[in-house]
Amino acid sequence: MTALESTSPSLAATSPAFTFSASTFQKLHPTEFFRKFASQGVRPDGRLLNAFRPTTVHYGVITTANGSAMVRIGGTTVVCGVKAEVAEPKLHTPDHGYFVPNVDLSPICSGAFRPGPPSAQAQVVSESIDRVLKESKVLDLKDLCIEEGKAVWALWVDVVCVSYDGNIYDAALTAVMAALANVRIRKPTYDEGVVKVSGAEDMNDDNSFKLKLARTPLSATFALFDTSLTVLADPNDSEESICDGSISVTLDEHGQLCAVSKVGAGSSSQSLLKQCIDRTRERATELRAIMSQQQQ
């Protein structure tokens, strides 16, 4: 490994065959390439180790959906659309509506994804979002009831990744929360087994309602490089591929933890976790500012 390092001056001088450009070096030894940057406290894309990429949130981008949002974190772009459908309630919860989040990582968003059934990664993200929404009781499912035991609203929360450059969980969760905040559903009427939803006129406060969100959990993800010696906030695709593990912290607006997950080989200590939570707190505040700024 060391014999191939292009930056070693003595080797480069004696055997010119071993010198090559930085981009070749990056392809041959991505980990070593990254380590050289990390030791200087910066990353190849110019960010500091604890810096997040520029983030934008746009509301109401899909007119065919009841609520929608597009979120960009650096090179990662996701679109979330929420569609409400009248459905039968589940047997054991006759007065509860339900929501089904689903994340789609189609081959359009990165050369690494193949066409076919949803990958494990996509299902893991869908499942984590589902759990955060359910466990933190973001929605009161009774609000989605139309007629007990007969009809409820089913919310299909679909996230489509348009461009993938790492950190899909943060992007997807932000998009889901933004899209839910954007949802507007027409007020239905229930009459002897028939649910009527008027369709013609424009939606206003009288004929439609918005969802009441009890809290808005937002997350920050950190990658562990070199068995947790270096913590990288908001890893991009190439950083994710060389890192040993990641920590995701999800917080609501009151600073309460909604979810923490640590996966991968890199080990973490309590102090590291605390450091991540503190950074998440700052990040969540920033993100909330971006979201509320766009909502107006």
Next chain:
Amino acid sequence: MSRVELLTPEGLRIDGRRPAELRKITSTTSVLSQADGSAYLEHGNTKVLAAVYGPREARRRAQVLHDRAILNVEFNVAPFSTGERRRRTKNDKRLLEMASFVKQTFEPVVITSLYARSQIDIYLQIIQHDGGTLQACINAATMALIDAGIAMTEYVCACTAGWVESEAAIDLNHIEESSDTSEVTIAMLPKSGKITLMQMESRLHVDKLEEVFTLAGEGCKQIHEVIDKTIRERAEDLAKKMQ
């Protein structure tokens, strides 16, 4: 359900257009950082994203052609794009058919012999649907292929036209499409005037076909102008940056 009036007495359509008027086209290229070429196209409320990956190593060895590249088209509809939410149906025949139309449209135009033993993937994602999916996909794919720098003999531009009540109308939207109008989609090489695809799936009187067909051809030429302008602007922009 009562029949929807598709044409007003003044001869205007349901969205206020005249019969021979296209919807507003918005287009950009190089929208995705990961893909080799990409394009985003809007025909009114129909929004499509196209990405081209390749030419790259073929995924399945058995498919490799020794004298030319294989084109692979995948077509994906976002679940929230349509009025009714789409149930997740794998291998939906309609989607496969669409993908196959797009593939066959581009096979004669892309100079595949330049990229022997490789594969070119065209991924199409419908983000919002309001009629004219096939035309939007073909136009977006043309732009993405050009953006990826893949050699083609010419642009391919597609346009739909149909017989709405008593008149031939161009670029049908979802309401017009779904209320029993016959619709023709053609894909055209605008410079040479050749037709690479023509698709009609409903009844239309043979005398009316020519009128509809001519109108769609006119539409193709107009669409060509719009996307050519975008492509040129992007190319000039790129050239400026390289100086």
